Amino acid sequence: MLNQKQIDYVMETIARMFPDAHCELNHRNPFELAIAVMLSAQCTDALVNRVTPALFEKYHEPEDYLAVPVEELQRDIRSIGLFRTKAKHIRQMCACLIEDDNGQLPETRDELVKLPGIGRKTANVIASVAFGQPAIAVDTHVERVTKRLGICRWKDSVLEVEKTLMKRVPREKWSLTHHRLIFFGRYHCKAANPNCPECPLLDLCREGQKRMKSRGDFIAARK
Template identity: 50%
Template structure:
């Protein structure tokens, strides 16, 4: 197996996904934050189907902070964990109003203090809203990092993030985050990855061990 060439991989991602960007629909920082919270364990497509009506009814944190939980549940009930998410987005809106004048904060500590907001959501908001470099590790990035040998199979998502931070230059993180997601979502898929067409296969432990080993 050829050793991993990070520059080659970055060039390949640029070739495959030159225009990669967030697939969640949003028009401001508040909408982005809410959409990302709603996207946990749910597809972006599913979230984009419920947010137009949600944002029409509650366009600002001041509006959502005063919402009834049952009303919000009815608007987002087609997505996973909708009951918890409805409660969380109302409660985080209340905190935005009382502690941040209705403005989404641009620092990690304040974001992670919001209900339903963990490290991954914080990373997405920091990078997409404020252009602060951060690599959020979702299911796709976690999978491809381990397949390509960029992380160990036993690493948790935080360990994967830290290793990716060391491997890739910080100035590439903003776009790279989306390219890595796209690579896992559309190319190195969980089921039936496009190994035969992938330029990384000669460097990929997953292909060399799991695919070739079964032939």
């Protein structure tokens, strides 16, 4: 496991690699962001961004999603995985917003997670991106990267990863760190084909060293 000095170095290195990391889900307001994040579960941001332009032109307010049959909404998001479940959750969330929140999204994670289809990760993204609150959302990229590097333990749950990062990273850097770790995992330390030979963190990465040694070119890669 990495110590605090090593973790600080990791975060500084990733910050230099991806200084402009940001939420890549297209949206114009907090409500659209919530819809986009719900659609992104087990799906790439790129695919969601291909669907949402037409979706957001058709549906503007929570009432719009309830004004059509669920089958119509399903057709509108059919190219996205789990579209039936997501259509159901979107409509349930919209109903709750209309009934309990005057059609407006609550701004805190504790209130957001009470809405159907919005778990802790989704709530963290919305609170951070839409409302500027410090938060770390642990998606598959964040979990993979922190465990490969040794910031977290292999056996840690998603919640344990989040709590470790909240403890190890200054509060004012939580949101930026979340986006930078995602970019690092999405574009460099990929799940199936991480760019270990050219990684500036290879000397600290237990998974990277293991992969390079198994290929027999660890020493050559570091020369």
